[in-house]
Amino acid sequence: MSQPEVRVGSTAQLFEPEESSCDACGEPLDAAVEDDDHESFVPAGEGALLWFRDGVVREEKRPLCAACAAAIGMTALSRWATEEDEG
Ligand SMILES: [Zn+2]
Numbered sequence: 001m002s003q004p005e006v007r008v009g010s011t012a013q014l015f016e017p018e019e020s021s022c023d024a025c026g027e028p029l030d031a032a033v034e035d036d037d038h039e040s041f042v043p044a045g046e047g048a049l050l051w052f053r054d055g056v057v058r059e060e061k062r063p064l065c066a067a068c069a070a071a072i073g074m075t076a077l078s079r080w081a082t083e084e085d086e087g
Helices: 011-015 066-086
Strands: 045-053 056-064
Touching: 045 066, 056 066
Parallel strands: none
Antiparallel strands: 045 056
């Protein structure tokens, strides 16, 4: 018979600074894009997760990289248009 695994944590782990990374793909958000001579900043996006619980609409904002923000936004627009067409 195996013993249950015990893990110990501290409250300090709850307050560690969160690395800024895309919530969808995990890419770091403050990474600069470099080409031969230039370094440019890629603006980060933000997504809002909405859900309904206990009679209250709740919103949680999550960071997204530019590519994921565009992809998720276009998918949402496409689904919205499809629902509009279907009545
Ligand atoms: Zn991403």
